Amino acid sequence: MSGSHRGNLRRLHVAVDSPVHRLDPAAELVGTVAFAVVVAGTPRHAVAVFALEAAVLVVVVVVSRIGARRVLARLAVVTPFIVFALAIPFVAHGPRTEVGGVPVSTEGLWAAWNVVARTTLGATAAIVMSATTPLPSMLEGMARLHVPRVVVAIVSSMVRYVELLAAQLARMRTAMVSRGHDPRWLWQVGPVAASVGMLFVRSYERGERVHGAMVARGFTGTLVVSDRPAVATADWVAALAPAAVSAVAVVVWVVGR
Amino acid sequence: MTRSDAPALAVEGLAFRYPGASGVVLEDLSLRMESGERVALLGPNGSGKTTFVLHLNGLIERQVGSVIVAGLPVQDGNLREIRRRVGMVFQDPDDQLFLQTVRDDVAFGPSNLGLRGAERDQRVDDALAAVGAAALADRNPYQLSGGEARRAALATVLSMQPDLLVLDEPTSGLDPVGRRELAELLVTLGSTQLIVTHDLPFALATCSRAVILDRGRIVADAPTRSLLEDRELLGRHRLEWPIGFDLAR
Amino acid sequence: MLVAMHAPDGFLGPGVAVVTAVISIVVIGLALRHASAELDDRQVPLAGISAAFIFAAQMFNFPVAAGTTGHLLGGALAAILLGPWVGALVVAVVVVVQALLFADGGITALGYNVLNMAIVPAFAGWALFLLWRKVMPRSSGGVVGAAGLACGMTVVLSATAFSIEWLFGATAPIPFDTVFGAMVGVHALIGIGEGLLSALVVGAVMAARPDLVAGARDLSAEEIGDRRPVGARAFAIGGVLVAIVFAVVVSQFAFDDPDGLERVAQDHGFIDRAQDHAVAGSPFADYATRGIGNAQLSLAVAGLAGVVVTLLVAYGLTTATRRVPPRWSLHTTSSS
Numbered sequence A: 001m002s003g004s005h006r007g008n009l010r011r012l013h014v015a016v017d018s019p020v021h022r023l024d025p026a027a028e029l030v031g032t033v034a035f036a037v038v039v040a041g042t043p044r045h046a047v048a049v050f051a052l053e054a055a056v057l058v059v060v061v062v063v064s065r066i067g068a069r070r071v072l073a074r075l076a077v078v079t080p081f082i083v084f085a086l087a088i089p090f091v092a093h094g095p096r097t098e099v100g101g102v103p104v105s106t107e108g109l110w111a112a113w114n115v116v117a118r119t120t121l122g123a124t125a126a127i128v129m130s131a132t133t134p135l136p137s138m139l140e141g142m143a144r145l146h147v148p149r150v151v152v153a154i155v156s157s158m159v160r161y162v163e164l165l166a167a168q169l170a171r172m173r174t175a176m177v178s179r180g181h182d183p184r185w186l187w188q189v190g191p192v193a194a195s196v197g198m199l200f201v202r203s204y205e206r207g208e209r210v211h212g213a214m215v216a217r218g219f220t221g222t223l224v225v226s227d228r229p230a231v232a233t234a235d236w237v238a239a240l241a242p243a244a245v246s247a248v249a250v251v252v253w254v255v256g257r
Numbered sequence B: 001m002t003r004s005d006a007p008a009l010a011v012e013g014l015a016f017r018y019p020g021a022s023g024v025v026l027e028d029l030s031l032r033m034e035s036g037e038r039v040a041l042l043g044p045n046g047s048g049k050t051t052f053v054l055h056l057n058g059l060i061e062r063q064v065g066s067v068i069v070a071g072l073p074v075q076d077g078n079l080r081e082i083r084r085r086v087g088m089v090f091q092d093p094d095d096q097l098f099l100q101t102v103r104d105d106v107a108f109g110p111s112n113l114g115l116r117g118a119e120r121d122q123r124v125d126d127a128l129a130a131v132g133a134a135a136l137a138d139r140n141p142y143q144l145s146g147g148e149a150r151r152a153a154l155a156t157v158l159s160m161q162p163d164l165l166v167l168d169e170p171t172s173g174l175d176p177v178g179r180r181e182l183a184e185l186l187v188t189l190g191s192t193q194l195i196v197t198h199d200l201p202f203a204l205a206t207c208s209r210a211v212i213l214d215r216g217r218i219v220a221d222a223p224t225r226s227l228l229e230d231r232e233l234l235g236r237h238r239l240e241w242p243i244g245f246d247l248a249r
Numbered sequence C: 001m002l003v004a005m006h007a008p009d010g011f012l013g014p015g016v017a018v019v020t021a022v023i024s025i026v027v028i029g030l031a032l033r034h035a036s037a038e039l040d041d042r043q044v045p046l047a048g049i050s051a052a053f054i055f056a057a058q059m060f061n062f063p064v065a066a067g068t069t070g071h072l073l074g075g076a077l078a079a080i081l082l083g084p085w086v087g088a089l090v091v092a093v094v095v096v097v098q099a100l101l102f103a104d105g106g107i108t109a110l111g112y113n114v115l116n117m118a119i120v121p122a123f124a125g126w127a128l129f130l131l132w133r134k135v136m137p138r139s140s141g142g143v144v145g146a147a148g149l150a151c152g153m154t155v156v157l158s159a160t161a162f163s164i165e166w167l168f169g170a171t172a173p174i175p176f177d178t179v180f181g182a183m184v185g186v187h188a189l190i191g192i193g194e195g196l197l198s199a200l201v202v203g204a205v206m207a208a209r210p211d212l213v214a215g216a217r218d219l220s221a222e223e224i225g226d227r228r229p230v231g232a233r234a235f236a237i238g239g240v241l242v243a244i245v246f247a248v249v250v251s252q253f254a255f256d257d258p259d260g261l262e263r264v265a266q267d268h269g270f271i272d273r274a275q276d277h278a279v280a281g282s283p284f285a286d287y288a289t290r291g292i293g294n295a296q297l298s299l300a301v302a303g304l305a306g307v308v309v310t311l312l313v314a315y316g317l318t319t320a321t322r323r324v325p326p327r328w329s330l331h332t333t334s335s336s
Helices: A025-041 A047-064 A068-091 A106-132 A135-144 A149-177 A190-216 A233-256 B049-056 B079-085 B102-112 B117-130 B146-158 B176-189 B200-206 B224-229 B231-236 C002-006 C014-059 C075-082 C084-102 C110-135 C140-169 C176-208 C221-225 C232-254 C260-267 C270-274 C295-318
Strands: A096-099 A102-105 B009-016 B026-033 B038-042 B064-069 B086-089 B164-168 B192-197 B209-214 B217-223 C062-065 C068-070
Touching (some): A025 A047, A025 A106, A025 A135, A025 A233, A047 A068, A047 A106, A047 A233, A068 A106, A096 A106, A135 A149, A149 C014, A149 C084, A190 B086, A190 C062, A190 C176, B009 B049, B026 B049, B026 B064, B026 B217, B038 B200, B049 B064, B049 B164, B049 B192, B079 B086, B102 B117, B117 B146, B146 B164, B176 B192, B176 B200, B200 B224, B209 B224, B217 B224, B224 B231, C014 C075, C014 C110, C062 C176, C075 C084, C075 C110, C075 C176, C110 C140, C110 C295, C140 C176, C140 C221, C140 C295, C176 C295
Parallel strands (some): B038 B209, B086 B164, B164 B192
Antiparallel strands (some): A096 A102, B009 B026, B209 B217
């Protein structure tokens, strides 16, 4: 339940140049979602297919030059699920298998493997996307994929202000700590919760002022405007390749069984 | 509608109260500005400065009186053109810069005016150059210093090529160097400007004329220096020079 | 199990993923329309910055015990502050951005994650809040108390919703009873913290700008002025009592293991062949409905819980707010 991994939004993007970085963001978004869908749809017993999907991702990570270490560090997000997965074989019912002398559920083992494999692959795909696509491009990509413009505008405002609000909250916390407030128990939470309430008031009032600033410059409902041409076929092909290769592998596995 | 000899701004008999609130915020306020003038609008907190300013581009709907910008009245039907003419720089640059990059923010106004492609890019480049912020174009607004953010915020309205610039507390949060640089910049821009502030030295450095707003009325209107020398007048309206500051020096 | 709130890819079966995705898209689509009606073009900055607020509040660590920390979920809190439609929209945006940018929750799990973390909390939380308001005094303190109880109970409802989804889309042979017991048990504890924090947050907003609390907009100025303080300690004790009740109920399911003969039968895989498929849609559906050795009872519990959640969501949907009045109306070109 720790929120510490949700770090700085701006630090997600790794500013190097690579074919993955140059991919059209709209195509990359679709490609990532498609890959995640194929991974989620891969039968749990298809170990070879999961291996192939992992290999495809490794190739993408290498080509993108974002660095394996960074990907692994950000994969820490999924640790709780891996821990959970390890518990499944012991909790699950059904026929037992001996692992190191301990009887565990056979189907539970497969379920654990299923959680580990899908979680890791899906998360890695999302990590590669956010590391190779700066936020403004991602928003532009969403706009070009015909995500409703109101949604794109809301996401844009959120992304713009989240660090500002987090910094405000941190300053309030600092001001409390510097006056000797160091809460350790839930019933001491009053001042901290009050600062969150104050943050809401300030956020809402800022929202009203931002609206004023938007209207003052002729706001008509659109925030993200894109002049980019339609996605090039080559970008579609490249972005969808990992999903396509994996999907073919799934089909081959299912048919060949 | 627009006549070349029309004043840049003509406010006549403006009065306003917030719906549901008891007291009036503006009461019979009149102000006239000629083209090319820079006027400092001084006043204590709660004197109605921000409410007044929000009337100038119709962000607050007028209740009593009239506001005319370069011959064009602020009223329904004219608002789009009024908002092009009146460039409003808000007090907190974080309110003004709401997009992901400075360039996007500077392009926001021109986009809403219907400009696209090279024409819009030209506007953006010109506006950024005018405030010396060309290097900031691709930065995220959150990463800017106070002075940089202020200049970027100014560029977001300059790109709309306004006839009247309105700046609300432009020096709040600026360090001394940032303040001086902003004063120099505003003087070189040369456009018609209404500068709302209680930073008296800044008003003196930028404006030849100053007015004092208190309890919803203009209570003084004079050349900045002579107005600021009248310490008794300033004191009556909760204005004073910074501690230890000597106007004579 | 507490981590299952931000479920990863493939955590539930594809059928559940697709169905919940369709439900979520439809409800969020409706929420967009309602938000437009309530906020006009203010919804872009207001919903955006409110989403940033929820995001920031979730990043903020609160003390829990002996220096350990937890964080706010904020689904029901958002509904009470912003109204259920805008609240659901705002939290959904947060959940989607967390999945896309931070790999926090799977992309293909967005259907059930949005349902469990945004939609159920917003509408069921709103419904619970309105119900609690009815028994609380019409005052700031009443709003704060109702907010705390509603927010705390909503966490348990989200866990219940997840358990019911497990019934239809289990990916492991773990019975519904175990999942339900563990989820509800753990989330009852989390609910104490969530309820207390939410109450205090709402209290702080009520003290500064009561007009910003959507759930208190029916109060008159005098009723708002009637400010009885809500003691954090008293509230914590009340929360613990509620949790104990939950825990007693839940433990009936969580730890009531099948006894002797039955266990042997299960371990040797007799029962799965002997039993009919009570719930279709998942290879583990027969496991999901088993546990205390009685599929009918499991189904009854699940069905009852499902009915409660659904009724609350439906009640929240039908009693959603009216237009949110701005402090003054900014004059927009679109309205001219």
